[in-house]
Amino acid sequence: MGIFKARSVIGIEMDAYEIRAAEVGGTAAKPSLLSLSKTHLPEGIVKEGKVVNPSALSNILSQFWIESKFKSRNILLGVSNQDVLLRFAMVPRGPEEKMDNIIRFHAQSFSPLPIAEVELDYVKLNENLRNRPHDRQQREPANAMKILYVAGRSSMLNAYLQAVGDAGLKLLDIDVS
Numbered sequence: 001m002g003i004f005k006a007r008s009v010i011g012i013e014m015d016a017y018e019i020r021a022a023e024v025g026g027t028a029a030k031p032s033l034l035s036l037s038k039t040h041l042p043e044g045i046v047k048e049g050k051v052v053n054p055s056a057l058s059n060i061l062s063q064f065w066i067e068s069k070f071k072s073r074n075i076l077l078g079v080s081n082q083d084v085l086l087r088f089a090m091v092p093r094g095p096e097e098k099m100d101n102i103i104r105f106h107a108q109s110f111s112p113l114p115i116a117e118v119e120l121d122y123v124k125l126n127e128n129l130r131n132r133p134h135d136r137q138q139r140e141p142a143n144a145m146k147i148l149y150v151a152g153r154s155s156m157l158n159a160y161l162q163a164v165g166d167a168g169l170k171l172l173d174i175d176v177s
Helices: 054-069 098-106 154-166
Strands: 008-014 018-026 031-040 074-079 082-091 120-124 144-153 168-177
Touching: 018 054, 031 054, 054 154, 074 154, 082 098, 098 120, 098 144, 120 154, 144 154, 154 168
Parallel strands: 008 074, 074 168
Antiparallel strands: 008 018, 018 031, 082 144, 120 144
C-alpha cells in the first residue's frame, strides 16, 4: 500500500491509559516526522488492548485531533491484544491462481477460533523454495512456501473501526503493534 500518496499519515497506538500518535510525511525513500502527540485515556474505554466503549473513544479521538493539530485524517492503526494471532506455517505450493485459497484453507488448522470469526491476512515470506531439494538446515521442504499468518477477531476490530469512523478518520491499514 502506498501510504505516502497522501501528504501525511498518522500512526496510532493505544492502550488502557493513553493514545499515542506520530504524523509522518515525505516519501518512502525520505520520510519525515512531522509531529508527535499523546493523550490520556480515561479508565474503561480501552481494556487489555480492546475497545470497550467505541462511542467514548470516538469522542476522545475527535478532541485529540483538534488539540494535536494534525494535518491529515489518514491513519494507520497498530493493534496488539489477545484477539490478534500471529503464526508461521509451511504451505504446499500449488497453481498460482489457487494459492490464495490454499493459504486460507491451511489457516483453519492453526486458528483456535473459527475462520468465520476472524479477519485473516498473510504474507508470503519466501517463494524461492520451489523446486529446491529439502534444506536440512532450515527444515523447509521443496515445493513449499513459508507464510506469516495474522488473524484478528472481527468483533474486536469492528470496535476499533466504529470508533475511528465515527471520529471522521480515514483508516488506511491496521497492523500488529
